[in-house]
Amino acid sequence: MQSSIKQPFNNAQLELLKVFSHNLQENELMDLKRIIVKFFADKLITIADKKWDEDQLSDADMDALLAQKLRKIHS
Numbered sequence: 001m002q003s004s005i006k007q008p009f010n011n012a013q014l015e016l017l018k019v020f021s022h023n024l025q026e027n028e029l030m031d032l033k034r035i036i037v038k039f040f041a042d043k044l045i046t047i048a049d050k051k052w053d054e055d056q057l058s059d060a061d062m063d064a065l066l067a068q069k070l071r072k073i074h075s
Contacts, residue, residue, distance in 0.1 A: 024032065
């Protein structure tokens with residue numbers, strides 16, 4: 001019976017470790033961070049746009065959503 005050992009890194013992390021096995025200068029590191037943030041922001045915007053279109057949301061719907069208090073404070 002084989003036991004599966006979970007690796008501490010996912011496939012994206014492993015690939016980045018291989019590519020960036022050397023130290024980056026501070027400005028290069030900031031550029032890389034911006035690229036990663038833009039990648040995930042673009043994915044999120046695409047998902048939000050798709051949901052907006054599927055649900056045929058309006059500006060009034062968005063205003064109502066923004067007016068909701070969705071966070072609960074735990075004491």
